[in-house]
Amino acid sequence: MDVRDQLIHAALQVYSQGGSRGATTRRIAELAAVNEVTLFRHFGSKDALISAALGWLAERALALRLPEQPSNPRAELTAFCRAHHRGIYENRALIRKTMAEFEEHPEGAAVAREITAGIERELQGYLSRLRRAGRAGGRWRIGTATAMLMGTLFADAVGRDCMPERYPASADQAVAEYVELFLRAVGATPASRAISR
Amino acid sequence: MDVRDQLIHAALQVYSQGGSRGATTRRIAELAAVNEVTLFRHFGSKDALISAALGWLAERALALRLPEQPSNPRAELTAFCRAHHRGIYENRALIRKTMAEFEEHPEGAAVAREITAGIERELQGYLSRLRRAGRAGGRWRIGTATAMLMGTLFADAVGRDCMPERYPASADQAVAEYVELFLRAVGATPASRAISR
DNA sequence: TAGGCAAGCAAGTGGTTACTTGCATGCCGC
DNA sequence: GCGGCATGCAAGTAACCACTTGCTTGCCTA
Numbered sequence: 541m542d543v544r545d546q547l548i549h550a551a552l553q554v555y556s557q558g559g560s561r562g563a564t565t566r567r568i569a570e571l572a573a574v575n576e577v578t579l580f581r582h583f584g585s586k587d588a589l590i591s592a593a594l595g596w597l598a599e600r601a602l603a604l605r606l607p608e609q610p611s612n613p614r615a616e617l618t619a620f621c622r623a624h625h626r627g628i629y630e631n632r633a634l635i636r637k638t639m640a641e642f643e644e645h646p647e648g649a650a651v652a653r654e655i656t657a658g659i660e661r662e663l664q665g666y667l668s669r670l671r672r673a674g675r676a677g678g679r680w681r682i683g684t685a686t687a688m689l690m691g692t693l694f695a696d697a698v699g700r701d702c703m704p705e706r707y708p709a710s711a712d713q714a715v716a717e718y719v720e721l722f723l724r725a726v727g728a729t730p731a732s733r734a735i736s737r
Numbered sequence: 738m739d740v741r742d743q744l745i746h747a748a749l750q751v752y753s754q755g756g757s758r759g760a761t762t763r764r765i766a767e768l769a770a771v772n773e774v775t776l777f778r779h780f781g782s783k784d785a786l787i788s789a790a791l792g793w794l795a796e797r798a799l800a801l802r803l804p805e806q807p808s809n810p811r812a813e814l815t816a817f818c819r820a821h822h823r824g825i826y827e828n829r830a831l832i833r834k835t836m837a838e839f840e841e842h843p844e845g846a847a848v849a850r851e852i853t854a855g856i857e858r859e860l861q862g863y864l865s866r867l868r869r870a871g872r873a874g875g876r877w878r879i880g881t882a883t884a885m886l887m888g889t890l891f892a893d894a895v896g897r898d899c900m901p902e903r904y905p906a907s908a909d910q911a912v913a914e915y916v917e918l919f920l921r922a923v924g925a926t927p928a929s930r931a932i933s934r
Numbered sequence: 935t936a937g938g939c940a941a942g943c944a945a946g947t948g949g950t951t952a953c954t955t956g957c958a959t960g961c962c963g964c
Numbered sequence: 965g966c967g968g969c970a971t972g973c974a975a976g977t978a979a980c981c982a983c984t985t986g987c988t989t990g991c992c993t994a
Contacts, residue, residue, distance in 0.1 A: 543940085543941080557840065558758075558841070559756070559758070561755075561756070561758040562758055562841075564980085564981070566980095566981085566982095574941085575941065575943070576982095576983090577941085577942075577943080577983090577984085577985095578941060578942075580982085580984080581941080585982080585983080586981095586982065586983090636833075636836050636837040637837050639833050639836075639837070639895070639896075640756060640833040640834050640836070640837030640838075642833070643830065644755070646899075649900075653899065653900045660903065678921065680917065680918055683903075683905065684911065684914040684915065684918065687889070687892075687903060687904055687905075687911070688885075688889045688918055688919075690892070691888055691890075691893055691896070692884070692888040692892070693888075694888070695884075695888030695889070695892050696884065696888055698836070699836075699888070699891075701839070702843075702846040702849075702850065703846075706850075706880075706884060707884055708878075708880065708881055708884075714881065717877065717878065717881040718881065718884075720876070720877065721922040721923070722885075722922065724921060724922045724923075724924065725919065725922035726921075727921065740970085740971080761951070761952085762951080762952065762953080763952095771971085772972050772973070773952095773953090774953090774955095774971080775970080775971060775972080777952085777953060778971085781953095782953080783951095783952065783953090
């Protein structure tokens, strides 16, 4: 790992702890085990470094996929949502910072939006396939349904360390229960499917 | 409004914009139209002022209620959730800051938790009354269901200015659709109720 | 082996921050 | 009318910040 990568990693970590105001060039350089001057020689300014670090994160975001042909919606959605939830949870501190700094640095929130856009697309496609196949139905709009599921996962992953008493202790268990509720909401449960036509 | 209240209001506003690191005593005093020294004479330190301001907010939180006897769940839940959503939305900047500073200042997040605890209690009570009356049912736990509904509202209210394309343009309309989906999820829709036993 | 380049190091600059001190001013109750 | 009390004002302090400069060191390549 060369100096540039070390700085980017250190910047991400320090930024996660204190946001862009709390992330001092001294601490970043220290954590990267690099001279502070080297930081400026590479990136020019603190803001440029943080921006590069967030960009690096956006590039490396892994694209979760949902099967083209839904076969077992409960299992498939649960696995997908668990992975997404884990992704948010692992970066919860950083995500909170980017959202808090939305007014001052909209690019940060743009990164978050970019990363989750693929998740949303995947979910919407899957849902519409379910509905087209007659395996889900009712009077709901796809965008609203995905907003509900993704919002639930987001709030859980971002809030469960602030308010642990409010969420099921096991994240995996919680996600499974959310998916169960969600499937009923969109009429994709065997029983509810029967009545939705 | 005396000097103390002016300072508290100004502190809340400046804190909403920049968090505790971005909130300088100079800007707070300026906005309160008060000398900066007066700020320190009243509160001793910046942190004490911010803490007092958040405490003031927690005290004045209005307690939303759901009817003791559910009669029209869709209408009642929609009204309740709209009010809650509006409350989050109006304070979204401040809420984002307190959550971002959770690691450094857990008291801030504690205030948010305290304020929403009443909402959760109300919702859980209402849901259990619905279920006891046989007007909702299925294999879900109350805590999970409320986490889902509140999480959806939270994510929408906090995220719709960062990612406007992801949410229905009208907040009231969005909440109505969330409630509709939620009622189906907990088996409180006429049709789905029939099959839940 | 010579030259260039990346990095370290020490020191400094100008700006901002929270907080303090000392003193002047005006208002309100007695 | 007078004493106390809340506030304003000017100035200062010590710390921290992003960022710069000038110089040295060591490694790789030609």
